[in-house]
Amino acid sequence: MAVEQSRTQAPARAGEQPTARAGEQTRIHDIGYRSYDGPRLGRAYARRSLYSQSLRGAYGLGRSAKSKVLPMLLFTVMCVPALIMVAVAVATQANDLPVDYTRYAVIMQALIGLYLASQAPQAVSRDLRFKTVPLYFSRPIETADYVRAKYAGLASALFILTAAPLVVLYVGALLAKLDFTDQTKGFAQGLLSVALLSLLFAGIGLVISAVTPRRGFGVAAVIAVMTISYGAVSVVQAIAFEQSSSDVIPWLGLFSPITLIDGVQSAFLGASSAFPGGVGPSNGQGVVYVLVVLGLIAGCYGLLMRRYRKVGL
């Protein structure tokens, strides 16, 4: 084969090198070039490597000490209330946890939003800003691999952030000898809900951040989208509630990420709605909620693919 031939034609390949260099005293450690004959694990492995690097990066691991501060702080703050609740439940011999599993993420949504705003841009804007993207595409991976690895990485990071306190609650509930079946069911519903939340939030965060190579803009834009949409939806819902037109409240919930998740879980995952007056969507509306959530996740993925097809080299 032509390839092999040219390879062996090369003048001084690996093996001869150490002897050739032995006399050179200036660099003691120079043992010459060694070629690599080991396995090359290919595209799927590269994608997994990028995934784990993105996931670690989302908690500042493998990056500077400074970049560990915020994600670790947010993670701690996310778990502390759960610990306190558990402590109270155990101490007071309560019959139930003070907060439902499904409700926890909704209450802590500001923190989740903050985490997303800080980590989504670092996941993608850094590569764009420092033009590392072309290096990735000079490797065996392709656009889809990059997008999937980044999406999965951030979604997993969000899932860890949102599921960890649920685990704390669940373990605490079992320690407090609460009803096992009830707690397990609630825990499972909670996990499903935060999984959906992680996918949705990661998608929205990544699409916004992938537009700009500037991290600052990305952070601001994600915060803006998260808070403004939630603020607007809550205000309009509150007005609707005051004017006793409760029918529109569930429909309004379709317009912000966290209320979407809230709607899905109150329709199907046994959660009590956080909407004004507790007016959650009906089952029919719940289907619309699920479709919108899935549509948004798919849409975000599609937009990211389109974005990266252009970035290329």
Add this chain to the structure above:
Amino acid sequence: MIATESLSKRFPRVTALDRLSVDVGPGVTGLVGANGAGKSTLIKILLGLSPATEGRAEVLGFDVADPSSGGAIRERVGYMPEHDCLPPDVSATEFVVHMARMSGLPPTAARERTADTLRHVGLYEERYRPIGGYSTGMKQRVKLAQALVHDPQMVFLDEPTNGLDPVGRDEMLGLIRRIHTDFGISVLVTSHLLGELERTCDHVVVIDGGKLLRSSSTKDFTQITTTLAIEVTDTDEHPDGTRVMREALHARGVETHEGAGLPGAGHILLLTAQGEETYDLVRDVVADLGLGLVRMEQRRHHISEVFKDGDERADVPADATDVRKEAVGHGG
């Protein structure tokens, strides 16, 4: 290693490559062209990242148009981009390990190869510090290391000497030479500076406006004459040194002309060097007249000009490296 056949790439407004047919064998091959000549476009096509409009190209025996071969090519080829591509907040070691894994190396091998490769490109203790604090020369070495870390069969180096000072430039060129001689990896290196490539490369391909101007071994260049620029001082004895010099050269049968319109016109004599003798002749004439020799250097105006009309005027004896080389193709 690389073969293209009437390879063309047309964008809506520009033609980046125009029926380019070249063959690149093992060794160090220089790809020379002004900015916008189509060098980077060619590399993109060769990496299987951008489809050619027409024609075909093969890299290491893989057809780039075949969708399944893109990954195979990129696994066996290293690429060092022209632009900055390093995240500042990670260390060189971490970054190169990551890129090694992205090329498919298992974790342990990735770490070993990274340590080896960084040492080979000349990064030692500093490799544990964040890249943000590196000098341009160190960054270029990291970029080179990430292209070599997976032990490719061939590397594409896009303007590796960009932004380096003369010393850094020489070190980088030496390193590129070693990639082939010591590591056994073939190299395709682009530059807009012909001078530095002819020192390093076995073979030089010159393209301009997406067209092949010339593809030949650097040995061929050494046979060929070159334009020489000479500047001398005036002395009390010869108030107009340039004129005296011109007359003295004429007397010995050497035609000179003044590079009108060029920087230093009026003080500079241009002549066609026929080989070693011309350099000696100039030295002797200057010494006889008692003038001071300010400069004697190869002059080129534009790559296309150098290679137009074949052998009329072209290049440098390889052993005349003490003569300062002029940058070519600054316009571009």
